[in-house]
Amino acid sequence: MEKKVILSGIQATGDLTLGNYIGALKNFVKMQDEYNCYYMIANLHALTVRRDPDELKNNTLKILASYIASGIDPDKSTIFLQSQVHEHAELGWVLDCYTYMGELSRMTQFKDKSAKHADNINAGLFTYPSLMAGDILLYQADLVPTGEDQKQHVELTRDLAERFNKLYGDTFKIPKPYIPKVGARIMGLQDPKSKMSKSSTIPNDTILLVDTPDEIMKKVKKAVTDSDGIVKYDEENKPGISNLMEIYGILTKKTMEEIEKEFEGEGYGTFKVAVANAIIKELEPFHKKYNELMANPQYLEEIYNKGAKKATEVARKTLKDVYDKIGIIS
Ligand code: ATP
Numbered sequence: 588m589e590k591k592v593i594l595s596g597i598q599a600t601g602d603l604t605l606g607n608y609i610g611a612l613k614n615f616v617k618m619q620d621e622y623n624c625y626y627m628i629a630n631l632h633a634l635t636v637r638r639d640p641d642e643l644k645n646n647t648l649k650i651l652a653s654y655i656a657s658g659i660d661p662d663k664s665t666i667f668l669q670s671q672v673h674e675h676a677e678l679g680w681v682l683d684c685y686t687y688m689g690e691l692s693r694m695t696q697f698k699d700k701s702a703k704h705a706d707n708i709n710a711g712l713f714t715y716p717s718l719m720a721g722d723i724l725l726y727q728a729d730l731v732p733t734g735e736d737q738k739q740h741v742e743l744t745r746d747l748a749e750r751f752n753k754l755y756g757d758t759f760k761i762p763k764p765y766i767p768k769v770g771a772r773i774m775g776l777q778d779p780k781s782k783m784s785k786s787s788t789i790p791n792d793t794i795l796l797v798d799t800p801d802e803i804m805k806k807v808k809k810a811v812t813d814s815d816g817i818v819k820y821d822e823e824n825k826p827g828i829s830n831l832m833e834i835y836g837i838l839t840k841k842t843m844e845e846i847e848k849e850f851e852g853e854g855y856g857t858f859k860v861a862v863a864n865a866i867i868k869e870l871e872p873f874h875k876k877y878n879e880l881m882a883n884p885q886y887l888e889e890i891y892n893k894g895a896k897k898a899t900e901v902a903r904k905t906l907k908d909v910y911d912k913i914g915i916i917s
C-alpha cells in the first residue's frame with residue numbers, strides 16, 4: 588500500500604523556539620517512517636514582514652539545519668525550500684482567485700500580524716493562507732502536522748480544495764490538520780497568555796533551540812508564575828505554571844497528575860530547575876548536530892537542491908492538472 592502523504596513547513600523568520608520544536612518539529616520526526624513526508628522551509632511566506640535580505644537567507648539555512656538536527660532524515664523525508672519549487676507561487680496565485688476576501692479577513696493570524704505590523708499591512712499578509720493552501724495541495728497531502736495556530740489555515744485549505752474539486756472534478760486530495768493533543772500551543776514565559784513565537788520581542792519570553800544551557804536556566808528561572816506556590820495544572824488561573832508543566836510533561840513523558848505529585852510540597856524554585864534541566868537535556872544532541880551543520884553550508888546546499896528536484900516532480904504534475912482544467916496554456 589502507498590504511504591500517506593504529509594506536508595508541513597516553518598517560516599524562515601528567526602531562530603526556532605521550544606514552541607516550534609514541541610508543536611511542530613517533534614511530530615515531523617515521529618512521522619517520517621510511517622508517511623511519505625515533505626518538509627518545506629517557507630521562505631516566500633517570510634516576505635510578508637519586511638526582512639533584511641542576508642538575514643532571510645541565513646534564517647532559511649538555520650531552519651534547514653534545525654530540521655536535520657532535530658532528527659528529520661533527508662534520506663527518508665523530502666526537505667526543500669518553497670522558493671526553489673516555482674509551482675508554489677503559481678498555484679498560490681491561482682488559489683488567490685478562488686479565495687474570498689471574507690474568508691481571508693477572518694484569519695486570526697492576519698488579524699494578529701496586522702495589529703503587530705500596523706505600518707505594513709500588505710496584500711501578501713492578507714493572501715498568505717492561499718499560498719499556504721497551494722503548498723499543501725501541490726503534494727496531495729493527507730495530513731498537515733502543525734501547532735494549534737495553523738489549524739484555521741488548514742481548514743481554509745480544505746474549503747478551497749473542495750470548492751475547486753466541485754467546479755472542475757477531482758483534482759486535490761482533501762487534507763486534514765494533525766494537531767498534537769498536548770503541546771500544540773506552548774505559551775511565552777513572560778506572557779503566558781500569548782503563544783511563544785520566534786518573532787517575539789519580549790526579553791526572556793522564548794526559549795530558543797540555540798540557547799546555551801545557562802541561558803535556558805536563566806530564562807526558566809525568570810518565567811512568570813503566580814503567588815500561591817503550588818505546582819498544580821490550572822490553565823485559567825495559573826497559566827505560567829501550567830505552561831511549564833506542559834513543557835516538562837512532554838519532555839519527560841509524565842502526566843500532569845504525576846508532576847503535581849512529584850512536586851508536592853516543593854516551591855516553584857525546585858520545579859523550575861527541573862523544567863530547565865529537562866529542556867537542556869532534550870536539546871543537548873540538537874546543539875551538537877546543529878553547530879556541525881551550520882559549519883557546513885555546502886552540505887546544506889546539497890540537501891536543498893536534492894529536495895527541490897524531488898518536490899518539483901510531484902508539484903509539477905498537480906499544477907499541470909490544475910492549469911489544464913482551468914484553461915491555462917502552460
Ligand atoms: P512567527 O513568530 O514568525 O510567526 P512562529 O514561532 O509563530 O513564527 P511559525 O513559523 O509560524 O512559528 O510556525 C512553525 C510551526 O510551529 C507551526 O506548525 C506552528 O503551528 C508551530 N508553533 C509555533 N509556535 C508554537 C507554539 N508556541 N506552540 C506550539 N506550536 C507552535
Ligand code: LTN
Nearest residue numbers: 594595596597598629719722723
Ligand atoms: N503558515 C505556517 C507555515 C507554513 C505551512 C505551510 C505549514 C507555510 N506553508 C504548509 C503547514 C503547511 C506557519 O506560520 N507556521
